[in-house]
Amino acid sequence: MTRRSITFRLLRALLVLLALTVTALLTASFWQQRERVSTAELVERAKAHDVRIVRDSWGVPHIFGAKDSDVAFGIGYAHAEDDYATIQDVTLAIRGRLAMSKGSEAAPGDYVVSLLNIWPSVEQRYLRDLPEDVRAVMEAYADGVNLYGAEHPDQVAPSALPFTGQDVAAGFLFKMPFFYGLDKTLKQVFEGKAELVKTPTGSNGVAVAPVRSSDGATRLLVNSHQPYTGAVAWYEAVLESDEGWHVAGGFFPGSPFMLHGHNEHLGWANTVNAPDLVDVYQLTINPDNPDQYRLDGQWRDLEQSTAWLWVKLWGPLLLPVPQTVYRSEHGPVLRTEQGDFAIRYAGMDEIRGGLQVYRLNKARNLQEWQAAMALQAVPALNYIYADERGNIGYVYNGMFPDRQAGSDWRGTLPGDRSELIWTGYLPPERTPQLWNPPSGLVFNANATPFHASEPQDDLQPADFAPSMGMQTNMTNRAQRLQETYGADRSISRDEFRTYKYDLTYSERSALVATVQQMLALDAQDDAVLQAAQAQLQQWDQRSDRPNRIGALAVLAAMPVVRASEQQLPAVDLRESLLKAAANLQQHFGRLDPEWGEVNRIMRGKEDLAIDGSYDTLRSVWGEEQPDGRLKAVAGDTYILFVEWDKQGHLSSDSIHQFGSATLDPASPHYADQLPLFVEKKTKPVWFTEAQLAGHIEREYRPGEVTLGK
Incomplete structure (x- = not known):
């Protein structure tokens, strides 16, 4: 290389760096100026809302306001106080x-976000598809978050403010399809391979009618399994407006609506389901024009747009990266080494998810709740329902595509036939649902909808179209629901709770079957394998803290089971057992440490042993640490028990794995619920203001100083 060429290359590199630096500084300056200009307006908008926030003795916010929008403003502000960064x-x-x-x-x-056309859909549909009352609630929630941001500018990232009602609507549009696995499909298509999903998609929901209760009560268990922190971690609150919005339950960051919990009259639990709601089409590309695809014998142009990704380099420097986004008649298009694939999925362009959840929040009886479900704006999720009148029900909810019969919708479809591009959904009455079965029991734990009650009451596969692609799996939790709640015809209040915290692996479970296969391995001339098998032979299939075999059984079998569940390459039984044995020997000096020595939950200064494991009803998901211990990061989080007694009187109690102060280690509520959580105990939900009296830690109005209230 000549000296002249080296000089030229260096000069070109310097010019590129200079351009990036100027772009970055101009961009940073723009966003910073945007925040300075908007802060006064954000404070002014907050003055329109009149709300009280009452923190109970556990730090849980109870929000009181005249209008629903006032209450939405309050929950936005309170949640920001506890978890603004998320x-x-x-x-x-x-x-x-x-x-x-x-x-x-x-x-x-x-x-x-650009691939899925999120913001063009929101901008087109926000005013058209969302009624004024829903938009008012969304925008008031945004006002509450904005007021907190205006008061704490040091916590605000460039481009974050102002938060808007459209952000709330976009959140439902963007996140909902990921609950049924759209993200996994996108990754598999784009990368051509599947990867182990490390976070849970599990949950438990149970409802028991008066006929199955020993005291004539109706009971509901709300128990989804989530990461302990992050975008889908639960936050607890109680809301009450003079317009009839009175709920208690779990909220996600960025949403004003109670997503599952109860109001005065009824409640529901959600669990994740897995119907086939995504279709993948392989496009035939024009050999003479790579931006055209064949459809019905004709070449069509791919729609193209540019997504500008603003990537932080260091300090205030941002690198603008343009990426082309492609769409076909089917939907988003991924260009890969294996070819061009289009994706079509349930919930495309559907922004009314918040509307449906809001209507569920305010439903006063079963009929109003079912009318809200008939909106068909939430693309998936199971619903377990109970109410004050003793009604119970199970809904395998989904926006099921109205697909042409006769095609293999599970596989990759040809992209050149327009009749395979479905344009609507099956009507609500085609949704699998089970109401008031004679057995008085419904449940789900991420298993098939065809085992949701006693066998004589279950839904039948023959009654539903194969194209709906409903799952047929049984989790260990579902099997244990059958063996606990399903085996008891007269369930007491204490039994209802005891069963929820079950620590056993069913004899029918995949994990126990895997352990049995490990016991059948030929261990001749392998002393380590023989010792491990001798330990496993004694296991009682439980995951309680004192258990001395559970660690070996779970650590050895779980990788095998999870690979099978997610259709990944098989994990060798012998290697997995030997690896688990070596790990325990290295870190604990023995093959049989107590499960509680291995299985830990940590928060601040707390480091406690905890019962439960992967896919037990007491669900605890741990990540392996350098010292060999498992640190709980997901599973049981916010748990809510709801009951209406024989006279229809409501009571409920709950527990959070940590506490209400999600991100503030200095708060007394950063980990104050953890000891109760570990011991499988709960605290009262003071649902009414009269019940709350005597349990108040603090009462205030958002912006008392800023707004002069």
Whole structure:
């Protein structure tokens, strides 16, 4: 290489760096100026809302206001007090701007926002599809978050403010399809391979009618399994407006609506289901024009747009990265080494998810609740329902595509036939649902909808179209629900709770079957394998803290089971057992440490042994630490028990794995619920203001100083 060429290359590199620096500084200056200009307006908007926030003795916010919008403003402010950073990250992710603060690792997610056409859909449909009362609640919630941001500018990231009602609507549009696995499909198509999902998609929901209760009560268990922190971690609150919005339950960062819990009259639990709601089409590309695809014998142009990804480099420097986004008649298009694939999925362009959840929140009886479900704006999720009149029910909810019969919708479809591009959904009455079965029991734990009650009451596969693609699996939790709640015809209040915290692996479970296969391995001339088998032979299939075989059984069998569940390459039984044995021997000096020595939950200064494991009803998901212990990061989080007694009187109690102060280690509520959580105990939900009296830690109005209230 000549000296002249080296000089030229260096000069070109310097010019590129200079251009990037100027762009970055101008961009940073723009966003900073935007925040300065908007702060006064944000404070002014907050003055329109009149709300009280009452923190109970556990720090849980109880929000009181005259209007629903006042209450929404209050929950926005209260949630921001406890978890502003997560709300902010969620908002940036929904906007496709998370890479501005998190760097290149967030850029693929930002691209997906453009790929799925989130913001054009919101801008087109926000005023058209959402009624004024729903928009008022969304915008008031945004006002509450904005007021907190205006008061704490040091916590605000560039481009974060103002948070808007459209952000709330976009959150439902963007996140809902990921609950039924759209993200996994996108990853598999784009990368051509599947990867182990490390976070849970599990949950438990149970409802028992008076006929099955020993005291004539109606009971509901709300128990979804979530990550302990982050975008889909539960936050507990109680809301009460003079317009009839009175709920208690779990909220996600970025949403004003109770997602599952109860009001005065009824309640529901959600669990994740897995119907086939995504279709993949392989496109035939024009060999003479790579931007055209064949449809019905004709070449069509791919729609193209440019997504600008703003990626943080260092300090205020942002790198603008243009990426082309393609769409066909089918939907988003992924260009891969294996070819061009289009994706069509349930909930495309559907922004009314918040509307449906809001109507569920305010339903006063079964008929109103079912009318809200008939909106068909939530693309998936199971619903377990109970109410004050003793009604119970199970809904395998889904926006099921109205597909042409006769095609293999599970596989990759040809992209050149328009009759395979479905344009609507099956009507609500085709949704699998089971109401008031004679057995008085419904449940789900991420298993098939065809085992949701006693066998004589179960739904039948023959009654539903094969194209709906409903799952047929049984989790260990579902099997244990059958063996506990399902085996007891007269369930007491204490039994209802005891069964929820069950620690046993069913004889029919995949994990126990895997352990049995490990016991059958030929261990001749392998002393370690023989010793491990001798231990496993004594296991009682439980995951209680004192258990001395549970660690070996779970650590050895779980990788095998999870690979099978997710259709990944098989894990060798012998290697997995030997690896688990070596790990325990290395870190604990023995093959049989107590499960509680291995299985830990940690928060601040707390480091406690905890019962439960992967896929037990007492669900605890641990990540292996350098010292060999498992640190609980997901599973049981917010748990809510609801009951209406024989006279229809409501009571409920709950527990959170940590406490209400999600991100503040200095708060007394950072980990104050953890000891109760570990011991499988709960605290009261003071649902009414009269019940709350005597349990108040603090009462205030948002912006008392800022707004002069």
